[in-house]
Amino acid sequence: MTISCVILCGGGHTRVLIDALQAAGKVVPYGILDSDPNLWGTEMFGIPILGDDTLLPKLIGQPVTHFVVGLGGNSKIRQRLFEKGFSASLEPMAVIHPAAVCSRWAELGQGVQLLPGSIVNPGAKLGANVIINSGAIVEHDCSIGDYVHVATGAKLAGTVSVGPHAYIGAGATIKQNINIGEGAIVGAGAVVIKDVPPHTVVAGVPARPLYDEDLKA
């Protein structure tokens, strides 16, 4: 049976997800819901943008059974969209590009997204709605919390732990056994050789905090 899903949010990341779903060929995106009225009635790679998420209840009874969070940025908004999909009685859909490599010994949370060229090795545990973006590597026994985004080309060595809502910037490298705290941000190209406290922004080689105050303020 073909599965049909609705995509919550229509931006640049959504285009990558549609491409991955179409390449995998098992799921048909039924439509996209986005809050921008300028997008309503338009299409993205042949998928119609139907309206905003007030349409969600109306999709019940349509062939839609699953949802995908289409946003790549702000993890708090991604969490809100994820919960919205659930509250509409839809199931989260994992998006796994056929060119992603994922060990049979990895554990994947609901609605994870593994994009082209990403690698997830044995013993890795990924939480809900984690994004492993194109070409990123999550080595053996890493633990990745809910709503984390590991951006394009970032590399996590073995047994790295990343707290929920953290963001690992493009091309960053994290040394083995490092802990990245909840909500922390690692800048693009950083090399992280020390633990990063929660809600802290680090950047550079080696990575150091960018700001005195943390992100909770």
Ligand SMILES: CC(C)(COP(=O)(O)OP(=O)(O)OC[C@H]1O[C@@H](n2cnc3c(N)ncnc32)[C@H](O)[C@@H]1OP(=O)(O)O)[C@@H](O)C(=O)NCCC(=O)NCCS
């Ligand atoms: C680290 C980051 C979050 C900081 O963003 P910000 O708070 O808006 O910071 P700003 O751009 O105002 O820069 C502040 C300072 O940090 C420096 N800086 C910013 N990002 C840096 C990085 N990745 N590496 C080294 N230095 C960096 C800036 O040069 C600036 O220095 P200055 O004050 O001496 O001029 C951001 O630059 C970043 O790297 N984001 C990741 C983006 C990414 O990977 N996207 C992938 C999408 S798939």
